[in-house]
Amino acid sequence: MNEFYPLVYTFHFYLFGLVALAAAIVFVTRKSPVAAALWLVVVMTSLAALYVMLDAEFVAVIQVLVYAGAIMVVFLFIVMLLNLGTLSELGEIRGKWGRIAAALVGLALVAELAALSRAAYSLRVTVPARSGPEAIAETGGVIGSIAAPMFRDYLLAFELTSVLLLVAIIGSVVLARKRSEHDAG
Amino acid sequence: MNGLLAAVHYNTWILTTLLALPLAGVAVLALQSRAAAGADAAAKMEIARRTALALFVVEAALSVGLWWSLDYSSIEWQAAVTLPWIPAWGIHYKIGVDGIAVVLILLTTFLMPLTVLGSWTGIREKPFAFYAMLLLMTTGMLGVFVALDLALFYVFWELMLIPMYLIIGMWGGSRRVYASIKFFLFTMLGSLLMLVAILYVAFKTGGASGVPVFDYDLLASSAAYPAQAALWLFGAFFVAFAVKVPMWPLHTWLPDAHVEAPTGGSVVLASIMLKMGTFGFIRFALPLFPSAASDPAVRTVMVTLAVIGIVYGALVSMVQPDFKKLVAYSSVSHLGFVMLGLFAFTTQGMQGAVMVNLNHGISTGALFLLIGMLYERRHTRLFDEFGGIARVMPMYAVALSIVAFSSMGLPGTNGFVGEFLVLIGAFRTVPVATTIATTVVIIAAVYLLWMVQRVIYNPLARRENAVLHDLNWREVGLLVPLVIGIFWLGIYPAPILNRTHAAANRVIERVGGVPEVNPTELTVRQ
């Protein structure tokens, strides 16, 4: 799969990749939940950019709209609601040794996962690369190319997500609801 | 007799009936306990013990026919029944007996009514449950003796565990909880390893067909595993049976279990349950893995452990301050004789082992009953508390003396026949070990006579002993059959020996032992 990529493409790819990486590191080291949440939004947005570059425009849009938008807003909303900016809540990061240990475990994990990128070159799958504008056009445009698998191959999964959301709705309603007098005692 | 039995097709239903009757009895007791819910404790006890006694007497009466109805010279299974049980797994309800099994079955059915009588007044709490446990255990024990399917065997084998555990734990002495769990864990550890071995054997033998073979006959006739595997398998069976026997050094659950168990529990435990272990060797461990069993190293280990058990049990028994503990350790010694006899691989040794099994069942059962009688009167079992009670309990003294001498192996009593046969048989193949084991005739005399002396002889120093009642008619009645058994087996054991001969020889041939030696061919070894 040694495709040729224009330099500008490569540059931007690396740029957004580095931004995402840096933002992620900043995200986990922020004491304030609000700051952390905002940095996470940066990560997500960068990823959205990468999605575009990976020919997944629709996913990128959803990423910005749903993820960086809706979900993270809810997070921020909760952080604000609970007023978690207090000092006691801020001193929650583990101590030096905890961080060092975590870094070590992280390194171990990365070392293991690093093999993945090498492995990518050796993928012996012969599925033709169905990317690029032509392919997209063939399969019905940006949306259409997604619609096919989603509503044909993965129809069941799609329907299942509705059940999942139903569960989530019932669950969050039940949990967030004010206590009734029956269980108030 | 034979004609009558044949006329009612006795052989076709007897074994199953023997297994089922106690279970039916459990149901009866459950119903009765419901019905008697409001009654006072004494009435409950009365109902429960009468029902149990009646059931066991019927059981015993039914089983007696086995004495005549079977062909003991045949090497075919007698009274055999085969029905599918779990066909999906190749498991059958296959039962049948040979001479050795019949002897142990009769021992069981003969002792159980006596056990009930021995518990007659001792069990006041929750009598229904107690007798139900005894009944359940009976099914388990008989099941082990008749099972010819390894899966079925295993089920029966474990079936005994819980009733005994509860009997010790619910009706036992002060350290009953510790003793019961110890009993359970020791036994379970052994049997679970055996379970793995059984499965392995079944599937290895089933082989390409894919259906596991649990059928005893097929396994015992085909079994050919790699030598290494056979050793491991034998080892797994060994642990299961050795714990039950118990062989040194896996014996330490026994003293605790005996001391804490109520009289009935001790009797069943010593007289019948320990026999499961030795029977397991005879029926399963040896014939299934003859190559491992006859491996010189294995045999050396077995014989060594047996002899250590014999001597060790006797020596430790000698210094026990507690009546029951003494008898418990003496069991270790006695069962060591059985193991020695088994691994002698001679006819005399094997049949002697069966005899010792039987004798130990009778003698030790009687001893525990006697201990129970004393305990009911004095609520202690420490020798220091007794002395001189032959003065006030002459009948007790007579019974205790007879039983003690039987346990010691005095000629004329059953104990001698078994011990003698084991030793004379074992001497042919393992002379040094046998000679060491023979020294136990001395130690046995020491501990048993000391026991007798401290209980019934010596000055009648304690006031509370001076007012003891002698045995009542119930107690006399339950001891008389045992005493008769002691002398019968001591003086005229030939009927038993003739009945176990073919079965014993089959095992010996399987392990390549010395079934018969023609004296004229013997050359004197210098």
Next chain:
Amino acid sequence: MTFDLALPSGLLGAVAPELILIVGAMALTLLAAWRPETDAHQRSVGKAALWLLALTAAAVVMYAARGASAAAPGIIAVDGFRWAADLVFLAAAAATIALGIESNPKDRFVTAESHVLVLLSAVGMMILAAARDLMIVFLGIETMSIAVYVLAAMDRRSVRAAEGALKYFLLGAFASAFLLYGIALVYGATGSTNLAVIGETIARFGLTGHTMISIGIAMLLVGFGFKVAAVPFHMWAPDVYEAAPAPITAFMAVAVKAGAFAALLRVWIESLSMMDAAWLAPVWWVAVATMVVGNLIALSQRNVKRLLAYSSIVHAGYLLVAVAAGTSLGTSAFLFYIVAYTLANFGAFAVVAALGEPGTTGPAIPDFEGLWSTRPWLAVGFGVCMLALLGLPVFGGAGFFAKWYVLQAAVTSPHGLVLLAVILVLTSVVSAGYYLDLVRAMFMRPRPEGARNPAVPPYTRVVLVTSVALLLAIGLFPGALATWARKNAAVTPSAARSPFAQGR
């Protein structure tokens, strides 16, 4: 009955039982929200939920009886294993609801929605049992889990419940991420998430040594390990089980585990197990660690729910042995085992629910002391369940043959798992230490002064009696269940492509 899964109608037909349950659950949601939270309302919703489960079960049975099958392998399986597992989930859900109807007021939450959530969670499980696609597996697991996260937090008055739910949720999400990553990597390596395709691709291209597939499977294992509470991914289980109301704990211990195992079995056996003997080692070690650690820690537990939590960890270890066997015999062993395990656990939790007092995290061992003298049948029932979990024949009923079956699977495995079988039995000796502790408390100790002897309410009683009766019956005549398990072990191993001989 053959469904063409490529057609929407065929797909619809193939998931009809799930649909019944989903639609019913939606209706019940409305019903639940219809009226204020009263105990009577909760009861009626609960009863309706039971009927719904019965209906679903009827559908499942019908499908099973008609021998429903798929025209071609698709995104979901239409086979006996699915129906068999479904019945277990439905029974577990029914038992949970039955216990919950009576336990909710005592645990001071009377939310009718809890029943609905149980139903929806059951839907997730049914999907899991059917899934032949990793994406479906993921969605099924999430459906099941999210419902259970909520159920764990259901007792809103209890700080413990909230804490338990939080731990469960955070760790659950964390583990899900691993699972998902695993799916991504497997997808990356094979180009598909369909189990059959994965298996074929691995075989065709000899991917067994490929880093991406290896790490992907490892991640999958981590994710499943978490859901089934295998060591070292088990840490959430005791805390959550202790905190949740008894019926919910039972549901988690039984149904959630069963669901995760059903999926794991499919994934493992349909596409992975026979590929590379080296893949066995991690499973082997996880199974051993689970059996050993679970049993040891259980020894020091006093709270019975917590004890049963560790017990459930242990049983996950035993089931992992069946998984490790990697044969269809392992699958049928799983089916048999899960039935026995379900019965024993629900029997036990019925008693725990009956004995539990409001405001506590459930009864402790001393609360069982002398139970035999005041509630003999309760004690006997609980005792049977303990012995079943211990795996003793006759008295433990089906529990024995369950273990027997797993051992069979291990012993016959082409991987040669005899040592694992030996470890299994050795650790189960340790388990006698705590199971018998309860038996001993009930039967060998006097009832303490002032101990409560609560009456056992009718639904709880039904659950207990049914469980115990079935346990004992199966214990004596396991043939039918064995045949059933055998017949429905239709998860076909990818053994045709395997370098190993096909095991049974």
Next chain:
Amino acid sequence: MLAESLALSAALFTIGVVGVLVRRNAIIVFMCVELMLNAVNLSFVALARAHGTAGQVFAIFVMTVAAAEAAVGLAIIIAIFRHVRTVNLKNINLLRG
């Protein structure tokens, strides 16, 4: 760019894991999990170029799941906050042993 994407994905995933390990604020821990899901999504999308758009569909499903989890998870966090007035996991350890 597949290899780079996968590497980035792995790195982000690891950062998420490390975050879960070092943070004790329940919400931040949860956000770390979200980061991990995002990392996986990147893998899906990247792999989709090799294997077809199904990977993109998976990414969308994952987002749905993330949303559902967020709803329920935040509700649970609120629930615990009601009881102990904190979301610091260090202080939430009634259940142990």
Next chain:
Amino acid sequence: MQEAHPLAETAARFIWWLPTLPLIGFLINGALALAATAKPGPADPSADHGHDQSTGPSHAASDSHAHGDDAHPPRHRFARAVSVVGPGVMVLAFGLALAIFAVMRGAEMHAPYINTLFSWMPVGDLQLDAALQLDQLSMVMVLVITGIGMLIHLFSIGYMQDDPGYARFFAYLNLFVFSMLLLVLGANMVVTFVGWEGVGLCSYLLIGFWFTEKANADAGKKAFVVNRIGDFGFMVAMFMLFANLGTLNYVDIAARAGQFAPGGALVTTICLFMLLGCFGKSAQIPLYTWLPDAMAGPTPVSALIHAATMVTAGVYLVARTSMLFSIAPVASLTVALVGAVTALFAATIGLKQWDIKKVLAYSTVSQLGYMFVGVGVGAYTAGVFHLVTHAFFKALLFLGSGSVIFAMHRAYHAIHNHSDDAQDMRNMGGMKRYMPVTWVVMWVATLAIAGIPPFAGFFSKDEILGQVFARAHGSTLASATYLGVSGATVLYAIWILALAAALLTAIYMTRMMLYTFHGPNRTGDGAQSHLAEAPWIMTGPLVVLAILSAFGGWLNLPETVTEMIPLGPTAVLEHWLEPVVGGATERIAAGSAHTAASTEQVLLGVAIAIAVAGIALAWTRLRPSSLVPKPLAEPSTGFQKVLENKWYVDEIYDVSVVKPVYATSRGVLWKFFDVGVIDTLFANGSAALARFLGWVGSQVQSGQLGTYAWLLVIGAVLVIRAFAQAGG
């Protein structure tokens, strides 16, 4: 049997009645004994036993010192019946024995008559029958047992008349006779062994007859246990025989003994193991210590069991298995040597004993040593001959002493003296005035045992000494090498030891007679007046035994004597026993030159001289008048003290064997290994370890979500590592 045995259709076919008669007696008397004392308890034994409080303790107390101390206890309820049954069966048995004897005398029999009763242990090639064997040797034993047994039973009627255990006593005595007859009549070693152990049992029961005294119970136990040490040897010998010959029947052993290499290690080992049994039963060094203690039993028991019959079983067994011993010279020499050493050793102890029965006990040990010397050197007839004469005079001595003790008891009892010892010679003295009959018969027995002609002991003892001397001059024994020493040397040493023992025997017996019957009476003033001769039922048997002791020598008059004085037929017993032991004797004596008549006469003279010297020495040196009653006696010192304490052998055994075994069993095996290692360390230890590990595990379960996540991640890293490796 190819043709009918000459005894087949004669009275001998009733031989099984011989043991059966006493067995019936045992059953009847036993039943009576139990019936007299037993009182069944209430149906519920744990019921309150307070209601019996009044009778209980007093009943127990009254029996606490049973043998006739209390104010005329009523006679046994069934005394009359017991008095008929107990001795009655003995009379019948003796009659039957005589009848069979008469038949045998007329029959020409070369092979023993075997009477098979039933198949006992048919196990493969081991076909053991319950079978009796009648031959000349067993006939002799049967006559001794039933004859002397009968006399002693009769004596006991008087001696035990006041004892509350009267019926029990006769039951045991009958049982003993039964066992003893089984022992001598057994056709195979196992049946013999039944009797062998049976007599041990009865010995145990009778020694501990008054069991409420701990000392008595201890003595009984000791007897049994020491005997069991011997039994161990017997059993091993049986096993070896069976393993090598494939049979245990005496007839077959005799037939197959030729398979053994003469003098080989195997047959020697077998014989040595068998010897261990004989030494135990017959109280030889090192297993003799039980016999003196056994005097705790009633005196008739001492007479019957511990003098006349049971203790001679060892001698009998050696004679019975002479076909083996005769081809094992080393074993035979061991027999003789141990016998000789024992004879001397026991005699030294006998010198300083004060208890009249203890003197006799050591005397018995010493005389048994003589018998072993006899059978050891292959003079089986001589051994058996001494066995028979010893049975006469030692039974007489014991019964006589019993008569004295009976009188002493009655006297003490009459004045309610419970403290003084009725058996201590220092409390006696001058008894001849009160008990003339006893005095006379006792002197007869004393002269007999000392070896004064023409009393029985002289002939038998001289026979043995002569044979030892003869063997030293050429026999398989003399030519064998014993532990590096030539057999002849050993035989000479034996001869000298035996002579020394004979001297000491004369001394201590005379001492006993002097202190008991002569000199002043030391019983005490009050009691003195109550001393009286025993009733006729007791003195009658004494007189009969005295006659036998006096003329028993006629059974086997030596040629040397008959050549000089024609007293009667020569060597009757030797001819009688010839079919049984003749072959063995010849085998041992092979190559011996006939001792010259003159040498034999010199030897005779030496024996007589020694006996006379001993008596004279004691008579002149001992001063009965200087004795003081036991309570006033000063403790002895020096060597005397060593002798009085029996060379401290009991103490040495106690310290070197008994205590270490007990200490090891308790301290090492039980407390350390059983309780410590297996239970605490392994069983409970592993349980505790499991619990501890569980506790540690539960501590890791800290409740901190961080910890959980950590473990999860570490687990994940490990699993990934494992898979990656698998893949890599």
